Amino acid sequence: MADSMNAARVRIAVAQLLYQKGIDVGSLYHALGIDPADADSDALSHLAGVLDGMEAAAKAIRDHGLEGWSKPK
Secondary structure, eight states: OOOOOOHHHHHHHHHHHHHHHTOOHHHHHHHHTOOGGGSOHHHHHHHHHHHHHHHHHHHHHHHHHHHHTTSOO
């Protein structure tokens, strides 16, 4: 059996899936019947930060190509 992931790694994996499928966090919570107001604010903040970083990286790759996306301007 594979080693279990810590909570941060699970949130990163979920963020990757959400980003890949174009699902926003609110839609995920609604589909699971979860009220975001009841969720752990640190976990939500981490997930939002990961999603923001993924969006920024995707935009930079679109704008500058795969080879130059992470280079300082």
